[in-house]
Amino acid sequence: MVEYPDGGTTVWKRSGVTWTLPEPMLTTPVPTPDLPPGWAGEPKWDGFRALLHTDSGRMVLRSRRGTEMAPAFPDIAAAAVQLPDATALDGELVVREHDRLAFERLQNRLQRHSSAAARVAEEWPAHFIAFDLLRLSGTDTTGWPYKRRRAALESMFTARRLAAPWTLSPSTTNPDTVREWLTWTSVGVEGVVLKRLNEPYRPAARGWRKYKVRETTEALVGAITGPLSAPRTLLLGRYDDQERLQFIGRTTTLPHTAGTALAGLLTPARAGHPWIGWSFSAGWGSRETLDVTLVEPDLVVEVGADVARDAAGRWRHPARWHRLRTDLAPSDVPRATGCT
Structure with missing residues (x-):
């Protein structure tokens, strides 16, 4: 068996036959x-x-x-x-x-x-x-x-x-x-x-x-990346049974039309926002942290999320934007389960 120095492709040679792990x-x-x-x-x-x-x-x-x-x-x-x-x-x-x-x-x-x-x-x-x-x-x-x-x-x-x-x-x-x-x-x-x-x-x-498999569901916007006038992604939350706002995931990059629609509806966070002092990673398993702006968690959005979740119940992969749900109140959003 022969291994290349860079640790990449491995080649086996036996009885004049060479085979490479593809x-x-x-x-x-x-x-x-x-x-x-x-x-x-x-x-x-x-x-x-x-x-x-x-x-x-x-x-x-x-x-x-x-x-x-x-x-x-x-x-x-x-x-x-x-x-x-x-x-x-x-x-x-x-x-x-x-x-x-x-x-x-x-x-x-x-x-x-x-x-x-x-x-x-x-x-x-x-x-x-x-x-x-x-x-x-x-x-x-x-x-x-x-x-x-x-x-x-x-x-x-x-x-x-x-x-x-x-x-x-x-x-x-x-x-x-x-x-x-x-x-x-x-x-x-x-x-x-x-x-x-x-x-x-x-x-x-x-x-x-x-x-x-993806599920379409609702969540609250608790923070954003990018400026309030043109948000790039949304950090999403849900309240648990103790009325604590738990982070459950982040969206993919928003379509331009979605960012424009959200810009006039997002309210900068007031004192006492539940996520003050929190840090958020750029992705599941990543050590890179995001630069986020906290907003009042009163806006409901509908997203599509796949079924992969971590042990705390958070979505492992970014959710896809579907639409605003101004017809729903924060109390209409499903409860967080398992998030800590």
């Missing part, structure tokens, strides 16, 4: 989960996308962006002996908590190494949900159509009697089953991924389709 195949967002003829659907899991390869007793576990994650997941590395040698999988790393996938536990595990990684692996074991086969016992399978790769992946799971942490992701050509998966959001399904049955695995190409 970049992952990517998705294109679509507005509906409709499953066309000649396509298959799979659940989209709330975890870390990962490419895994085992060769001569060594495992490589790469993130979508090429980061080596094996030191943080010794439980996955130890279980690699269950796989055929010289085999590569594409899949999703997840951690389960009770009856749901807990992304925040997974995120915490990524920060641990050595003995700390081993300790947290005992408390929060990871699972690898395999959804594609890139190499099997030394044979490059990326040129095979999805239908053949899927059949080989299923046969491998059966023949090797793979058990935890290995999980085979479901796949279907039944549109009704795809629709049913979209009701599994409470356990960690974010949406569905659609794949052509006759398409090979094309590294870095956006050949798959992705539909994410």
Whole structure:
């Protein structure tokens, strides 16, 4: 095995055959989960996308962006002996908590190494949900159509009697089953991924389709980025049962028309605003802080948010602007649940 000095692509050479761990195949967002003829659907899991390869007793576990994650997941590395040698999988790393996938536990595990990684692996074991086969016992399978790769992946799971942490992701050509998966959001399904049955695995190409479940809901504007005369994004809040205004998420950049409409309705915060002294990160997991202007939390807006939330109940991804709701009062907005 040969590794490039920059820690990027890893190349295996065996018996005169060279094989390179490819970049992952990517998705294109679509507005509906409709499953066309000649396509298959799979659940989209709330975890870390990962490419895994085992060769001569060594495992490589790469993130979508090429980061080596094996030191943080010794439980996955130890279980690699269950796989055929010289085999590569594409899949999703997840951690389960009770009856749901807990992304925040997974995120915490990524920060641990050595003995700390081993300790947290005992408390929060990871699972690898395999959804594609890139190499099997030394044979490059990326040129095979999805239908053949899927059949080989299923046969491998059966023949090797793979058990935890290995999980085979479901796949279907039944549109009704795809629709049913979209009701599994409470356990960690974010949406569905659609794949052509006759398409090979094309590294870095956006050949798959992705539909994410989103909910349209209301929230209060508690702060903004940008000037009051032309707000760029909104920081959103909801009151909890103790009448405390909890931060629940931020919007994407507002359309120009939305910023113009909001400009005349936003009121600068008065003394006693509940978020005075707070700092807000630029994104989930980011250490960069935002420069925000607090406003009176009396304006209701409707946004579209996906179902991914952190342990405190906040939206992990920015919400999309829908419209103003001047017909609603702050008391009409749903209560914050789980936010601290």
